[in-house]
Amino acid sequence: MRIFILVNVLLLNTLLLTAQTYIPLSNDTNGLYQLKRQIIKSKEAEIKSITDLKNKEALQKIYTERADDLIKALDSNCYLLRTPLNLYVNTIFNEIIKSNPSLKDRNIRLLINRDAEANALSRGDGTIEINIGLIARLNNESQLAFIICHEISHYILNHSNEDIQKTISDYQSTATKDEINSIAKSKYNQNTRLQNLLTDITLRHRKISRQHEKEADSLGFLYLSNTIYSEAEALTALDILDHIEDEQNKIQIDYSKVFNFPQYPFKSEWLDKSDMLVMVQKKTTSEILLEDSLKTHPDCKIRIVYLKASPVQPNKKIFFQNEDLFFEMKKISKYEVIEYAFYSKRLSYCIYESLKLQMEFPDDSYLVSKIGKSLNIINFAKAKHEVGLYVPLVSSSYNLNYYDLTHLIREWRSTDITNINMLFVLQYYNKFKDEEFLYTSYQVAKANNDLETSDIIHNEYLNKYPNGSYKEKFY
Numbered sequence: 142m143r144i145f146i147l148v149n150v151l152l153l154n155t156l157l158l159t160a161q162t163y164i165p166l167s168n169d170t171n172g173l174y175q176l177k178r179q180i181i182k183s184k185e186a187e188i189k190s191i192t193d194l195k196n197k198e199a200l201q202k203i204y205t206e207r208a209d210d211l212i213k214a215l216d217s218n219c220y221l222l223r224t225p226l227n228l229y230v231n232t233i234f235n236e237i238i239k240s241n242p243s244l245k246d247r248n249i250r251l252l253i254n255r256d257a258e259a260n261a262l263s264r265g266d267g268t269i270e271i272n273i274g275l276i277a278r279l280n281n282e283s284q285l286a287f288i289i290c291h292e293i294s295h296y297i298l299n300h301s302n303e304d305i306q307k308t309i310s311d312y313q314s315t316a317t318k319d320e321i322n323s324i325a326k327s328k329y330n331q332n333t334r335l336q337n338l339l340t341d342i343t344l345r346h347r348k349i350s351r352q353h354e355k356e357a358d359s360l361g362f363l364y365l366s367n368t369i370y371s372e373a374e375a376l377t378a379l380d381i382l383d384h385i386e387d388e389q390n391k392i393q394i395d396y397s398k399v400f401n402f403p404q405y406p407f408k409s410e411w412l413d414k415s416d417m418l419v420m421v422q423k424k425t426t427s428e429i430l431l432e433d434s435l436k437t438h439p440d441c442k443i444r445i446v447y448l449k450a451s452p453v454q455p456n457k458k459i460f461f462q463n464e465d466l467f468f469e470m471k472k473i474s475k476y477e478v479i480e481y482a483f484y485s486k487r488l489s490y491c492i493y494e495s496l497k498l499q500m501e502f503p504d505d506s507y508l509v510s511k512i513g514k515s516l517n518i519i520n521f522a523k524a525k526h527e528v529g530l531y532v533p534l535v536s537s538s539y540n541l542n543y544y545d546l547t548h549l550i551r552e553w554r555s556t557d558i559t560n561i562n563m564l565f566v567l568q569y570y571n572k573f574k575d576e577e578f579l580y581t582s583y584q585v586a587k588a589n590n591d592l593e594t595s596d597i598i599h600n601e602y603l604n605k606y607p608n609g610s611y612k613e614k615f616y
């Protein structure tokens with residue numbers, strides 16, 4: 142299908158001044174070598190301090206793997222390094238360490254993980270990680286400070302290593318070994334019995350980890366109270382964690398509007414799931430049990446009540462750094478979630494998050510370019526039957542709005558994708574004129590075999606950017 146929208150659009154020639162383009166953060170790997178040295182040193186210290194001689198070998202193996210994994214992740218671009226976001230979070234981290242002298246010599250380091258999940262963790266070797274997906278959801282600097290304090294506390298209380306030791310001794314205990322032997326010898330119900338055994342062990346660990354959360358909250362609260370930050374925000378941070386799923390489901394993208402064009406109307410049957418093999422499995426009792434305890438994982442409501450008992454000091458600061466800076470960092474985190482989804486080839490997720498962020502920032506060409514590029518790659522993958530590399534198989538556990546998008550992308554034929562993509566991207570042609578957008582527009586027109594349009598875009602690009610970075614890439 143030929144789409145003649147360009148001519149009209151070019152006549153209008155009303156370049157909106159509100160247009161903007163997000164520029165992704167770029168990592169500065171200076172200092173990466175030292176960071177890896179620190180990780181190796183921590184590992185060596187941990188191995189030296191193993192007291193459980195019976196399980197020494199197993200522990201040594203786990204600590205080594207943990208350090209290797211982290212180094213591999215650092216080399217695979219899973220973390221942000223020396224970006225403005227690092228600088229911002231490190232300022233909070235330094236305030237916490239400075240205000241709690243006992244932490245000074247504990248070799249704690251803070252990393253920013255590019256993961257989209259609203260999570261943070263303590264690896265157990267002194268490495269604390271905060272996901273950008275979490276920063277994107279918080280509302281102030283003190284909340285972030287509390288979460289850092291909470292993760293530091295897990296490390297100081299040695300929770301992670303304690304968990305590892307406990308798991309190993311659990312699996313190697315005589316009782317467990319006897320049960321496994323007896324299951325192996327039995328003729329019936331092997332699967333069920335093995336399941337039950339695993340469920341038992343998991344539930345036992347969940348109980349411990351719930352206790353650990355409480356302890357990390359208490360100590361974290363204490364660390365926070367020594368800083369300039371407001372302790373009251375520890376409670377609001379937990380409340381956010383408690384409501385994350387509701388928040389996610391609040392935003393609904395209406396695909397029948399977003400992907401509806403007079404020249405290519407949206408078909409309601411694209412969203413019809415009756416012909417799909419819906420993968421809803423009957424849950425086993427142990428799954429229901431585990432699910433129940435998972436729900437209490439953040440245990441946030443209980444944790445809030447528990448923390449409420451702690452006294453709160455007046456006159457503390459919700460923001461220590463400039464308040465606007467926090468919201469700038471939150472915004473950056475939302476964009477970086479998209480950048481990383483694209484980088485790690487999770488394209489349906491990239492499109493979903495971009496569409497969501499478009500509701501907040503409709504004048505940002507970065508988001509349109511990311512959607513255009515992603516759909517283009519998915520279209521080429523369709524021809525090679527490799528869509529599964531970029532679009533996960535639908536599953537009942539996804540939020541329904543995202544599930545609809547993955548379903549839609551899988552339903553669309555190649556001609557649907559190329560037409561929809563072209564109409565979607567080029568509707569912004571009078572608005573955006575940056576290099577990335579123009580080159581993406583060129584690519585989607587080309588994929589749609591609209592050579593007339595792609596030539597016009599090519600020429601406009603060369604006119605505007607005679608020495609542009611995509612100059613040699615036109616085909």
Ligand SMILES: [Zn+2]
Nearest residue numbers: 291295354357
């Ligand atoms: Zn925790």
